[in-house]
Amino acid sequence: MRRFLLISTCFLLVSCGLPLLKNLEETGLINAPKSIENPYFKELDSYLFKSSISIYNHDLSGILVIKKLSDTSSRVAFTTEFGNTLLDMTITQNSYEKHFAINKLDKKIILRTLAKDIRTLTANHLKTQKAFRQGEKEVLMANLNKFQVYFFFSDNQLEEIVKTTKNSEKLKIQFSQDEVGQLNLINLAHEDIDLHIQLRPID
Amino acid sequence: MPILKFTFFVLFFTCFLSWSQQPLSKKEELDFLKQVRETSELTKTLKGTFLQTKQLSFLEKRIESTGDFYYQTPNLVKWEYKEPYLYSVIFKNGSLLINDNGKKQDVDLASNKLFEKLSDLIANSMNGKMLTDTDFSTSFFKNNGEIMARLIPQQKQLAEFFKAIELHFNENSFLVGKVKLIEQSGDFTLIELQNLQQNPSLDASVFTH
Numbered sequence: 001m002r003r004f005l006l007i008s009t010c011f012l013l014v015s016c017g018l019p020l021l022k023n024l025e026e027t028g029l030i031n032a033p034k035s036i037e038n039p040y041f042k043e044l045d046s047y048l049f050k051s052s053i054s055i056y057n058h059d060l061s062g063i064l065v066i067k068k069l070s071d072t073s074s075r076v077a078f079t080t081e082f083g084n085t086l087l088d089m090t091i092t093q094n095s096y097e098k099h100f101a102i103n104k105l106d107k108k109i110i111l112r113t114l115a116k117d118i119r120t121l122t123a124n125h126l127k128t129q130k131a132f133r134q135g136e137k138e139v140l141m142a143n144l145n146k147f148q149v150y151f152f153f154s155d156n157q158l159e160e161i162v163k164t165t166k167n168s169e170k171l172k173i174q175f176s177q178d179e180v181g182q183l184n185l186i187n188l189a190h191e192d193i194d195l196h197i198q199l200r201p202i203d
Numbered sequence: 204m205p206i207l208k209f210t211f212f213v214l215f216f217t218c219f220l221s222w223s224q225q226p227l228s229k230k231e232e233l234d235f236l237k238q239v240r241e242t243s244e245l246t247k248t249l250k251g252t253f254l255q256t257k258q259l260s261f262l263e264k265r266i267e268s269t270g271d272f273y274y275q276t277p278n279l280v281k282w283e284y285k286e287p288y289l290y291s292v293i294f295k296n297g298s299l300l301i302n303d304n305g306k307k308q309d310v311d312l313a314s315n316k317l318f319e320k321l322s323d324l325i326a327n328s329m330n331g332k333m334l335t336d337t338d339f340s341t342s343f344f345k346n347n348g349e350i351m352a353r354l355i356p357q358q359k360q361l362a363e364f365f366k367a368i369e370l371h372f373n374e375n376s377f378l379v380g381k382v383k384l385i386e387q388s389g390d391f392t393l394i395e396l397q398n399l400q401q402n403p404s405l406d407a408s409v410f411t412h
Contacts, residue, residue: 046262046263046264048266050287050288050290052303052306059308061290061301061303063257063266065259065262065266067261067262075261077259077261077262079257079266081268081284081288081290081292082255082282082384082392083255083257083266083384083392084364084384084386084392085259085386085388085390088259088388099388100386100387100388102363102364103363200288202287202288203287
């Protein structure tokens with residue numbers, strides 16, 4: 001019986017581990033940068049995206065405006081293509097303040113999820129907590145509130161951000177470039193809810 | 204200090220515009236409505252380009268988009284964005300056909316009701332019916348060769364989106380040239396219609412998905 005309990009406990013511990021970590025080799029912080037730079041949101045500037053949101057087979061499209069106010073805060077508006085504002089909020093490191101939301105979007109779960117996603121997407125200069133290698137890729141980990149955020153760099157180019165808890169992946173953000181290396185698509189996919197967001201930069 | 208300068212100019216011109224706007228007399232208003240009605244009866248189709256400008260209070264720059272629009276009496280409208288993205292919407296027989304850069308769909312989640320209202324709004328702005336729509340409290344002003352109708356939504360559903368809608372008509376052609384959608388926050392979208400052609404022949408394919 002004792003052996004069974006021991007085996008079960010070991011199995012539980014293994015199965016609870018973060019799958020993401022299995023392919024990473026920790027390298028220590030000596031040669032790693034002290035903070036993590038997000039090259040796509042490093043300026044305190046405004047960023048415009050043509051956006052498609054798919055949530056449980058419902059599609060919604062519009063224009064997402066992100067104005068970075070600091071490394072961890074931003075003002076965000078979502079409008080229809082016609083310009084009507086559907087949502088306007090300020091996102092800070094730990095919280096958000098709603099300025100306006102149409103009734104259909106004015107739900108805590110929606111606002112909180114969007115705030116968390118944009119916070120993860122745009123956070124800059126988070127303190128490096130751990131450094132890893134995955135083949136040729138450099139992987140840096142930072143804490144953001146109660147989450148761990150892994151930044152995957154390939155040739156110094158940020159390719160992916162994965163937000164996790166201790167045990168599971170929550171959000172995966174992938175960045176794609178065109179032939180000349182310009183960012184042309186950001187893909188946000190949630191692991192635990194059927195929510196996908198695609199952002200295409202608008203000049 | 205570009206922001207201060209910008210704010211000063213906006214304030215200055217807002218004041219200037221408000222001073223120069225004169226309300227229409229009752230007789231002028233009735234004459235204007237008659238002219239718009241007659242023009243819309245003669246207008247079977249319309250075609251043109253548009254420049255859309257969105258102003259958000261927290262954003263220094265304005266968000267601009269351009270494209271083509273088509274209208275066929277009584278309520279067929281196609282709104283086709285070409286820059287900086289490809290996106291078109293056809294309002295047809297009470298339904299909404301969206302083509303988002305090749306991805307076609309018929310309904311939209313949060314903005315469906317809004318788009319229905321927009322459909323009425325666009326078609327009824329073109330045919331002038333909005334001016335007598337009892338869902339709005341409407342007042343008329345004249346200024347520099349144009350007549351402006353300011354519509355205040357009376358329905359809660361529309362008031363959620365708009366504090367006021369301003370339709371600017373050319374004093375000579377009696378066609379709508381500018382639409383300004385003002386939100387409760389004061390942010391607005393300005394749509395300027397350009398290269399307007401009255402009664403061009405429109406191929407049926409214009410209004411197909």
